[in-house]
Amino acid sequence: MTASHHSGREVIHSRHNPLFKQLVKLAGSRRERAKAGLALLDGVHLIEACIDAGWQPEKLVVSEALDETPQLDEWIECCHGKAVWMAEALFREITEMECPTGILAVVAIPAAAAPRLDGCCLALDGVQDPGNVGSIMRTAAAAGVDQVWLSTGCADAWSPKVLRAGMGVHFSLPVLEKVDLVAALSQFKGKVAVTSLRQATPLYATDLRGDFAMVMGSEGGGVSAAVDALAKVRLTIPMKPGVESLNVGAATAVCLYERMRQQEYS
Amino acid sequence: MTASHHSGREVIHSRHNPLFKQLVKLAGSRRERAKAGLALLDGVHLIEACIDAGWQPEKLVVSEALDETPQLDEWIECCHGKAVWMAEALFREITEMECPTGILAVVAIPAAAAPRLDGCCLALDGVQDPGNVGSIMRTAAAAGVDQVWLSTGCADAWSPKVLRAGMGVHFSLPVLEKVDLVAALSQFKGKVAVTSLRQATPLYATDLRGDFAMVMGSEGGGVSAAVDALAKVRLTIPMKPGVESLNVGAATAVCLYERMRQQEYS
Structure with missing residues (x-):
């Protein structure tokens, strides 16, 4: 029994x-x-x-x-x-x-939607840490992102850890998993942006308004070469000497909120 | 043997x-x-x-x-x-x-310095998660913070997890532990800021330049009442409807980088 x-x-x-x-x-x-x-x-x-x-x-x-x-x-x-x-x-x-x-x-788990072609999208390329993925989704929703795309290498959006870190964001912000980022970004009608140290413009000197897809890579590996090649906007987050990088969650927050500031507060 | x-x-x-x-x-x-x-x-x-x-x-x-x-x-x-x-x-x-x-x-572990009275300081009040404390320290160093103050309730800055998330920031950014935040903030010569939903001004409409101490509380509890009472600047990070809060690491990044932008890029 x-x-x-x-x-x-x-x-x-x-x-x-x-x-x-x-x-x-x-x-x-x-x-x-x-x-x-x-x-x-x-x-x-x-x-x-x-x-x-x-x-x-x-x-x-x-x-x-x-x-x-x-x-x-x-x-x-x-x-x-x-x-x-x-x-x-x-x-x-x-x-x-x-x-x-x-x-x-x-x-x-909701059926997968098609990737949007406009608006504001956030693509995560190989971000494995579930706590990072969940808190990044929260940041994205707060900053006005319309859709989140996760590559195959990302943590499972519907795992207990990501859900916990997301604190309910899953029920309002569409998240698409196992997205072919190269295909989705190729069709996207607006600016495709990556953070980069090469041939990049400072975040605060770059126009981020309008249809916008922001791609964030893993802390170790960055974005994949094929995705990097699609970027029309290459951003550098200014950092004081001695610091190599930001946590991916912090970097995402800085970029998405700068876009929100430009779009709505400038 | x-x-x-x-x-x-x-x-x-x-x-x-x-x-x-x-x-x-x-x-x-x-x-x-x-x-x-x-x-x-x-x-x-x-x-x-x-x-x-x-x-x-x-x-x-x-x-x-x-x-x-x-x-x-x-x-x-x-x-x-x-x-x-x-x-x-x-x-x-x-x-x-x-x-x-x-x-x-x-x-x-270096001997404790005295809290600074000017410059840019970041105070964490009861932030317990070691990964958050370490990555926040990285963000702080990148954004030009001169000193980090941790209250007694924070994670141990010198624990393996905080050191790992800090990725070397401990060797360039002074971090003071078990700081009496009320005493330190009372003596601080510049603006003392908290994030708040009450009687607050939007982040992007607030002058953050000059000597500046930013206080961030725990995600659950916020800053303690005694610290909150000392704040001369009360900030709200704009968030789209449906999102209650940001992860403390994301919120810190948004505030410190907006200060950097105002100070150096506007």
């Missing part, structure tokens, strides 16, 4: 329960998330952001140890009653949080 | 070796680093930055598995020959890197 009914609730107690096994896989495996088209939202904050944005989770998973959360009944209703309870020990095997909030949601 | 001499080298093979035990403590314990006044530099890049900046490590610790590093002889000379070799298995207990470069250095 893998589930018991306690006070009318389905409670999962066994590691052999198929849902428990699926949740473990969704938490840990990019391949499994892609195959199922599902991701896990870990914690009250992400679930709140999801539902506030009008998304409907597929299912709620609630720890038996959860203290009452005021919104729980409302969220269960939003999921058409699809909620299961789980023994605390099992719940802790799924969550990555040190202090779990006691609730998870399963959501469908 | 805790060390053997092989080809004239001292090689540590035992976990009971006092130096090995000290290195483990220095890697893992803030208290031990403070007591000994020593920190560990993990990897070729940090050691190179340290020596290039004119610092002299107290000791080099080399893994027996190290492939030849071109600079090794020069570095050993810089340390007046104070190098020890260590069995690979022991070395791996000290390093935090997944792919260790095979060399560590022990350096003396």
Whole structure:
């Protein structure tokens, strides 16, 4: 027996329960998330952001140890009653949080949109660190980016770590994964910009207004040669002597906010 | 016997070796680093930055598995020959890197300077994440900050994680720890700025030039009330609807680079 009914609730107690096994896989495996088209939202904050944005989770998973959360009944209703309870020990095997909030949601990963041809796009080329990818997505949304493109070498946008660092940005900012950046940037109608130390103009002396695609590379490797060759705008972020580079999250923030300043505050 | 001499080298093979035990403590314990006044530099890049900046490590610790590093002889000379070799298995207990470069250095943590009263200072109030503290220090150095102040609640500036994220910035930018921010900011002769949602002016409509102290709080808690009360400049970073906040590293980069732009490029 893998589930018991306690006070009318389905409670999962066994590691052999198929849902428990699926949740473990969704938490840990990019391949499994892609195959199922599902991701896990870990914690009250992400679930709140999801539902506030009008998304409907597929299912709620609630720890038996959860203290009452005021919104729980409302969220269960939003999921058409699809909620299961789980023994605390099992719940802790799924969550990555040190202090779990006691609730998870399963959501469908949206179908991939086509890359935009105009507006403001941010392309990340091989940015592997999940915390960086998530916080860069937040910065992008705050600075008015319309769409984020991730190359194949980037962290999985729907992994628990990226979702956590994104703090809900996934529900408002479209993110496209495994994008062929060369193809997408070739068709883009506006300026394509990279940060560079060669043949570059200072950030503050460059016109960043209008349709704009900003490409950021990994800290170690920069952008790939094929992508670099497509750039019509080459920017240098000024740095005082003795510093070689900025963290990719900091560099992205400086570039995107300078664009916002030029577009809206100058 | 805790060390053997092989080809004239001292090689540590035992976990009971006092130096090995000290290195483990220095890697893992803030208290031990403070007591000994020593920190560990993990990897070729940090050691190179340290020596290039004119610092002299107290000791080099080399893994027996190290492939030849071109600079090794020069570095050993810089340390007046104070190098020890260590069995690979022991070395791996000290390093935090997944792919260790095979060399560590022990350096003396510089004596604390007094907080500056002018110039450009960055104060972090309760920023706990070591990766954030290290990459913020890099951003600060790149943007022309003269001194970084960390409150007691911040991550240890000399921990391996902060050093790694700092990528050598520790050797050029003075960082003061356990700073009484209220005392330091009260005496500061220039503008004291915080980011705020209350009674604030937009970043791009605020004069940030001249002597300037920027205070950044933790993402969860913001700056403490006593520090907030000292702020003469209250800034809001513009954000598109739907985004609540930026990662503290991104927010710091946007503010410090806007100051640099105003000071040097407008």
